[in-house]
Amino acid sequence: MSIYAILTIIFFVAAMAGLWGLFAKAGQKGWIALVPFYNFYVWLKIIKKPLWWFIFILLPFINVFTIM
Numbered sequence: 001m002s003i004y005a006i007l008t009i010i011f012f013v014a015a016m017a018g019l020w021g022l023f024a025k026a027g028q029k030g031w032i033a034l035v036p037f038y039n040f041y042v043w044l045k046i047i048k049k050p051l052w053w054f055i056f057i058l059l060p061f062i063n064v065f066t067i068m
Helices: 003-025 030-034 038-046 053-058 062-067
Strands: none
Touching: 003 030, 003 038, 030 038, 038 053, 053 062
């Protein structure tokens, strides 16, 4: 296994652990961080943004500015 694959796995695990903790502190179930797309929906509810922002998250290039 290459060093890049190992670093990618470490980064992914760290990001999921961070999302898990964020959801837990916000009063949501932590496992929601592991479910693709549903975690964005819950994240939008946590930060109190309108649901139509979910469409922006799915669009290339615009999603970078939406998530920031």
